[in-house]
Amino acid sequence: MNDVGDDAAVATRLETLRVEHRDLDAAIAALAEGGASDQLQLMRLKKRKLRLRDEIAVLEDQMIPDIIA
Template sequence: MHDPEITTQLEHLRVEHRDLDDAIAALVAHARPNQLQIARLKRRKLRLRDEIAALEDQLIPDIIA
């Protein structure tokens, strides 16, 4: 059973995750990239990935094998 609220939240997190990819790539492309800012964005991206995984787990029913 899919919870529409979780599905909507998942989509927002996925969009933010992709946006962070673009932001990181743009920063890395600079001649003198700000390593601290890149590191912060990468940490945020990892937190988003964990949040996405947790929400996906809520959507997948437990199967006793």
């Protein structure tokens, strides 16, 4: 069973990851708009964004209680 403190910590971490994900989205868009973009940097940012998305999905699953059907 999840403790209320654990839920609050997970929710805080989740919000931090979502903000970082949005920031990466903006950075990727800005880098892509710049004509001579650094493809290696762009790939690294996209990989980081995907890892964040995966971590966000795991934390969201933790927040949802298990339902026995």
